[in-house]
Amino acid sequence: MTQGEMAAIIDLNEEDDALRPLTTYRPVGTLPFAGRYRLLDFPLSAVAHAGVHSVALFMPRSARSVQDHVRDGSSWNLDLIQGGVFMFPYMATRDYSDSQLRHRYFDDYTTFLRRSGAPYTVIIGSRNVASVDLAAVLAYHQAGDAPVTVVYKKLAEAEMAPSDWTLTLSEQGTASAVVPTEARREPADADGKVPSFMDTYLLATPDLIDILDAAAENDTFRPLPALLRDYVVANNANAFEYTGYLARITSLQRYFDYSLGMLDEANYQALLFSAVPVLTKSKNEVPTFFARTAKVENSLLGTGSYIEGQINHSVIFRSVVVHQGATVDNSVIMQGGKIANGSKLSNVILDKGVVIGPNLTLAGTPDQPLVIGKNQTILSAADIPQAAATKA
DSSP: OOTTSEEEEEEOOOOOGGGTTTTSSSOGGGOEETTTEETTHHHHHHHHHTTOOEEEEEOOSSOHHHHHHHTTSGGGTOOOSSSEEEEEOOOTTSOTTSHHHHHHHHHHHHHHHHHHOOSEEEEEOSSEEEOOOHHHHHHHHHHSSSSEEEEEEEEEGGGOOTTOEEEEEOTTSEEEEEEEGGGOOSOOOTTSEEEEEEEEEEEEHHHHHHHHHHHHTOSSOOOHHHHHHHHHHHHOEEEEEOOSOEEEOOSHHHHHHHHHHTTSHHHHHHHHSSSSOOOOOOOOOOOOEEOTTOEEESOEEOSSOEEOSEEESOEEOTTOEEOTTOEEESOEEOTTOEEOTTOEEESEEEOTTOEEOTTOEEEOBTTBOEEEOTTOEEOSGGGHHHHTOOBO
């Protein structure tokens, strides 16, 4: 593929209520995943691998963590003289009955697209964790007849939530609509699977500009995702089937399940060692230290941690301390967590910077993990209900 043939829009204004308290102070895109990554790393790596020169990040309400993580884009080789990463301010919930605000919403998109000079544009979110080869998607689009291409993966119908988006596919393999699972009228295929839509569109940049310009003149405001769904209905779409690993991060339960799913070697290899390398911001840290008393089984650990206790079937991020006599089982412990002597954790998610005092027991269940919000300090059993007000 020719360098700069495609521009990218990564829309970080994604629904996050079902992921609170993990998204109280951060957007979905900067949720930690697999010991050292953020969800945003996966679309950024995909566009970098496809030779995209111009990337627009449409910022969420809480944008600080995005700015801190991405910076100049150098971790993804996007610190370019021409092009690079462009961050646009939060505009998702303004009063768009005001025509000036409505025009400004669309003008941010069209200004970026015109200046990118790319003949094609891909629009992608961050909640679908995958390693999509966007160069292959572009080639598929160019070989097809439809003006837009969408990406999907076949998933078992039982894995789909009612609000998950799916595609309505014709016998010719084109997509005629994007609908929630609860609104589907088509049965699953012979294998019990349905086409799960991955929130990814690819179309010609001039066509996208025309869509946005027309929407700016309409008195009824519709955001970009709704406009693109309408465009699929009006024109049909080429449907590109992705066959790699996919994790849909739309709820605390899914986040917990897919995080621990990284302990399966097949999942880990399929996501992180595919043809699309996954890049992230580098941190120069020492390796994790294991004391003689440490016992670690079937777990994934980031760098910079200090382990004296026992860890089983858990994901441990960077700079975590587990003291002697402490046990962590079937849990996700984010960066900077500290677990004091004698405490026992099972089926727990600790957000960044959580401190657990000595000789405490924190336990959820596999179907309802106990979630402790960011920077909480738990020194007694009485602290636990207040800090863990939200469960999956």
